[in-house]
Structures are given as C-alpha cells and as structure tokens.
Amino acid sequence: MSYRVTVCLLLFFSLIGCSFSSIGAPSLDQSFLFYAKDNQSAPKEYAEVTDWMSTLDKADSISLTGGSYWMVIPVHRYSRETKWAINVRNSIVESLDYTLLGNDGSSQYHHSGYSAPYEFLFSYGREVELHYDVDYWFVIRMESRYFSSVPKVELEPYGAYKNSSDMEAMLVMLCLGGLLFIACYNLLIYFSIRDRAFLYYGLYVITYFTGWALTFHLGAHLWGFHNLEIHHLFFIGLPIFNILFYKHFLQLPEYSPKLWRLSKLLMWTCILALPTSIFLLSYTALIASVLIMLWIALAITCGNVCLIKGFYPARYFIFAFTCLLLPAVIILPGNMGITSDFIENAELATLIGGTVDALMLSLALAYKIKLLSEERQSYIETLGVAWEKARQDKLTQLPNRHAFDEYLLSETFFGEDAKKSLALILLDLDGLKQVNHTLGHHEGDSLLVHAAKELKNSCDLMERAKLFRIGGDNFVILVSEVQLADILKKIEELSSSISNQVYKETGISYGYAFSSEAKDASEWLRAADRDMYKRKTAKRREDQLQQMSIQDETLV
Numbered sequence: 156m157s158y159r160v161t162v163c164l165l166l167f168f169s170l171i172g173c174s175f176s177s178i179g180a181p182s183l184d185q186s187f188l189f190y191a192k193d194n195q196s197a198p199k200e201y202a203e204v205t206d207w208m209s210t211l212d213k214a215d216s217i218s219l220t221g222g223s224y225w226m227v228i229p230v231h232r233y234s235r236e237t238k239w240a241i242n243v244r245n246s247i248v249e250s251l252d253y254t255l256l257g258n259d260g261s262s263q264y265h266h267s268g269y270s271a272p273y274e275f276l277f278s279y280g281r282e283v284e285l286h287y288d289v290d291y292w293f294v295i296r297m298e299s300r301y302f303s304s305v306p307k308v309e310l311e312p313y314g315a316y317k318n319s320s321d322m323e324a325m326l327v328m329l330c331l332g333g334l335l336f337i338a339c340y341n342l343l344i345y346f347s348i349r350d351r352a353f354l355y356y357g358l359y360v361i362t363y364f365t366g367w368a369l370t371f372h373l374g375a376h377l378w379g380f381h382n383l384e385i386h387h388l389f390f391i392g393l394p395i396f397n398i399l400f401y402k403h404f405l406q407l408p409e410y411s412p413k414l415w416r417l418s419k420l421l422m423w424t425c426i427l428a429l430p431t432s433i434f435l436l437s438y439t440a441l442i443a444s445v446l447i448m449l450w451i452a453l454a455i456t457c458g459n460v461c462l463i464k465g466f467y468p469a470r471y472f473i474f475a476f477t478c479l480l481l482p483a484v485i486i487l488p489g490n491m492g493i494t495s496d497f498i499e500n501a502e503l504a505t506l507i508g509g510t511v512d513a514l515m516l517s518l519a520l521a522y523k524i525k526l527l528s529e530e531r532q533s534y535i536e537t538l539g540v541a542w543e544k545a546r547q548d549k550l551t552q553l554p555n556r557h558a559f560d561e562y563l564l565s566e567t568f569f570g571e572d573a574k575k576s577l578a579l580i581l582l583d584l585d586g587l588k589q590v591n592h593t594l595g596h597h598e599g600d601s602l603l604v605h606a607a608k609e610l611k612n613s614c615d616l617m618e619r620a621k622l623f624r625i626g627g628d629n630f631v632i633l634v635s636e637v638q639l640a641d642i643l644k645k646i647e648e649l650s651s652s653i654s655n656q657v658y659k660e661t662g663i664s665y666g667y668a669f670s671s672e673a674k675d676a677s678e679w680l681r682a683a684d685r686d687m688y689k690r691k692t693a694k695r696r697e698d699q700l701q702q703m704s705i706q707d708e709t710l711v
Contacts, residue, residue: 195298277323364390398422451476474515613642
C-alpha cells in the first residue's frame with residue numbers, strides 16, 4: 156500500500172511540473188551565459204549583439220550564491236502568433252532586464268524582478284511582441300544576492316502563459332489559505348485542551364505559510380514589502396517548531412531518548428543558523444536546504460522508530476513527511492547545486508507537498524485526540540469500577556463502611572428537612588471470634604457469608620431497605636419505621652437458625668435507633684450501639700439466670 160502511495164505521489168508532483176512547463180521555451184543549454192559588470196549595458200541594435208558578446212566574460216553556470224549575469228538567447232519564430240510572454244522562473248531574482256532586438260530593426264525593453272511592479276501574479280513575466288519570420292536576440296540581465304535555484308527562461312504565447320500563470324496563482328492561494336486555516340484550527344484546539352503538540356504544530360504551519368507567502372511574493376504584491384533577508388529566516392525556523400511538535404506528539408523522549416538528543420542538536424543548530432538569513436544572505440538558501448534535508452530525514456526516522464515501538468498515530472506522521480520528502484528529494488539537490496532540476500515549477504510542487512504534509516499531520520493530531528478520548532473514557536470506566544470496588548466489601552459483596560458513610564451524607568435524615576423517620580439497626584454476629592479461633596478463619600468467613608446472604612434476602616423483600624457491612628462482624632440495616640417489626644422478626648429467626656443449625660453459641664445481637672431521635676449520623680449510630688449493648692447485657696443476664704435456675708434444679 157505504501158509503495159502505491161509513493162508512486163502516485165511521484166507521478167503527481169511530476170505532473171505538477173509538466174502541466175506548467177513552457178511551450179517552446181528556450182533552454183539554458185542553448186543560450187549564452189556571461190558575467191555582468193556594473194558599467195555594462197545591453198546593445199541597442201540586433202547587429203551589435205555578436206560583437207558585444209565578444210567583450211563579455213563567459214560564465215559556465217549561475218552561482219547559487221548570487222551575482223550579475225547576462226543571458227543571450229537567439230529566437231526565431233515561424234508562428235503567426237504575435238503576442239507572447241517571457242518569464243524567468245524557478246528562483247527569486249531581485250532585478251531583471253529584458254531586451255528584445257529583432258533583425259527587422261525592432262527593439263523592446265522591460266524591467267521586472269522581485270522589487271519591480273508585477274504584471275502577472277507570482278511571476279516576473281512580461282508581454283513581448285514577436286513577428287512572423289523575424290530573428291531575435293533576447294538579452295536578459297539578471298541580478299540577485301542569491302538564487303534559490305538555477306533560474307530558467309520560458310517563452311510562451313501570451314494567452315497560454317496567462318492561463319497557466321492564473322492556474323498556478325490559484326493553486327498557490329489555495330495552498331496558502333489551507334495552511335492558514337490549519338494553523339488557526341490547531342491553535343484554537345491548543346487553547347481548548349492545552350496540549351503543546353497543537354501549539355508547536357500551529358506555529359510550525361504559520362512559519363511554513365509565511366516562508367512560502369514571501370517566496371511567492373505575496374507581501375510584495377499586497378503591501379509592497381520587499382526584504383530578502385527574512386525569507387529564509389522562516390525556512391530555517393521550520394525544523395525548530397516541528398522538532399518541538401514531534402517531541403510532544405511522538406512522545407520522543409520516552410520512546411527514543413537518543414533520537415530526542417539528536418533532534419535537540421539539530422534544533423539548536425537551526426537556532427544558531429537563524430542569523431545567517433541576514434548576515435550570510437548569499438549562502439542562506441544553501442544553509443536552509445541542508446538543514447531541511449537533515450530535519451526531514453530525522454523526522455521520518457523518529458516516526459518509524461516510535462511506530463515500531465507501538466505508537467500507532469506515528470503512521471500518519473510518517474505518511475505526512477513522505478509527502479514532504481518526495482518533492483524535497485527532487486528539488487533540494489537542485490537548490491544546493493548538486494544536480495539539475497528534475498521538474499518545472501519546483502517551488503509550487505514543494506508548496507503542494509508541504510500543504511499535504513500539514514493536512515496529514517493535522518489528521519495525525521486528530522487521531523491522537525481520538526486515542527486520548529478513548530484512553531480517557533477507559534480511565535473513567537476503570538475509575539468507576541475501582542470506585543465501586545472501593546465501596547464494596549470483598550468477602551460478602553455488600554456495601555462497606557465507606558458506602559454507608561457516603562449514603563448518609565447523600566440523603567437528609569435529620570432535622571426539619573427530613574422526609575420521614577428511618578430506623579438504623581446495628582447488628583453484631585456473636586461468637587465469630589470463637590469460631591475463628593477454634594475452627595479457623597475459613598469457617599468464620601463462611602459464617603459471615605451465610606449471615607450476609609440471609610440478611611440480604613430479607614432486605615430485598617422490603618422496599619428501600621439498605622444493608623451494609625461496616626466492620627468485622629458488624630452489619631447495618633436502614634429501614635422505615637413501618638418495616639422495623641418485620642425485619643427484626645427475620646433477624647431473630649436468622650439468629651436462631653445460625654445458633655441451632657450452623658454453629659452453637661453463635662447468633663445475632665442487634666440494637667436500633669430512629670433518625671428522628673438523633674441530630675446527626677454519628678449520634679444515630681451511637682444510639683443504636685447503646686441499644687444493642689443494653690440488649691446484649693439483658694440477654695447475658697437472662698442466660699445467667701437461666702443457667703443458675705438449671706443448676707438449682709440439679710442440686711435439688
């Protein structure tokens with residue numbers, strides 16, 4: 156699947172280049188290239204061009220670190236089309252002078268470039284007039300403090316050039332608009348959930364947007380802003396914000412501390428390289444290209460390592476950087492002068508790849524939000540289960556003392572606001588300690604489970620009766636006053652059943668109190684405890700008297 160995606164992307168970026176390639180555009184290989192000096196000017200007549208070229212110093216190639224050059228191109232047209240457009244593209248050029256000399260004595264001159272007014276959006280194109288069966292010399296002087304790539308000359312019929320120029324401008328505006336929307340969207344999410352991954356990603360996209368907006372002269376078109384020194388400031392800043400983004404998004408310090416250290420090193424290198432955009436302007440394009448290549452390679456490596464270690468949102472991260480890597484592999488070597496450019500409209504292809512990258516990383520962040528939401532829901536469910544377990548007695552499965560206290564706080568049982576009076580019955584399982592000591596704790600636990608089961612069955616038959624185990628051998632039942640007599644009868648029956656059928660010398664003692672006679676929960680429980688103590692004492696006295704009576708009868 157990834158292979159097919161890669162092939163499709165390669166074809167897509169190739170088509171981007173082909174769709175805007177010039178029709179019959181002169182090649183630099185077919186032109187003459189010379190160094191230009193400050194005191195040199197273009198010839199005035201067609202016949203002067205050959206002698207004029209003999210006075211110039213020939214240049215083998217255009218240096219990416221900038222300079223002044225003459226490019227002389229012979230052109231002969233047999234087309235009846237007279238309205239044409241000439242343009243130098245593929246690089247920022249500060250100053251362009253087009254001189255067109257025909258053997259029919261015609262002469263045309265146009266000034267263009269980064270600092271000149273624009274006739275076409277995002278291009279240095281100018282309209283020229285070419286006549287049928289006339290030989291022309293195109294003499295172009297180009298001057299710039301740096302060239303982001305080797306400039307290319309194109310000559311097209313005016314209508315075709317305008318259509319392709321408008322289409323390219325539309326794609327540029329769509330990409331820039333998409334980048335701005337993605338940046339604002341992620342910053343808004345950051346202010347909502349305070350996840351730093353969204354903050355740094357929003358800043359990364361804004362940086363990317365600003366760098367390309369300046370590259371395509373948006374500031375120059377709209378506000379007449381011309382400042383080459385800050386163009387590559389934003390491209391050098393791209394790795395800084397992106398590294399901070401994928402640190403938080405990929406959780407890189409946890410998954411791969413070594414790659415995080417390497418990423419920090421590259422980030423600080425980019426920070427230190429920022430001033431080169433101003434003080435080493437001629438070399439800033441080369442510096443930015445090298446740093447961007449290192450950053451993309453490192454980012455994809457980090458994504459793959461985190462994916463292998465189980466961080467699944469890294470899949471979108473890897474795909475996003477693949478969209479950025481494909482045009483970068485094709486374009487950046489040309490920008491560094493290592494190879495010639497493989498496709499036309501390299502800048503537009505890179506912008507489109509970067510926009511797809513931004514979109515895919517947004518999807519990666521959205522997927523992360525989904526995972527976080529699922530984790531949060533799972534945590535809430537786990538916490539709910541743990542909360543229920545914390546309120547439940549493990550042995551008898553009855554609500555425990557914590558649940559009992561919580562229930563008393565959740566309802567109004569006392570004072571004028573109490574809806575009705577309830578009875579609190581405190582129960583004590585007699586003889587439990589003796590069972591534990593003589594028969595073992597296993598038998599004692601069985602006695603507790605049996606008593607709890609029978610008490611629960613009795614309470615389930617009564618509306619709104621509540622049963623709790625609040626201590627080792629202590630239970631509490633909350634019932635209405637009307638139900639009190641019935642539940643006490645069942646408790647006595649259970650006590651007799653336990654002492655007669657299960658364990659001798661065991662049973663259930665109880666005491667009760669009414670909520671209307673207490674001011675708060677603790678006083679209510681103490682009142683029931685006092686009543687139980689009285690009943691226990693009375694029962695012991697009764698048992699003692701009964702034993703004494705039996706002894707007396709024996710003696711008689």
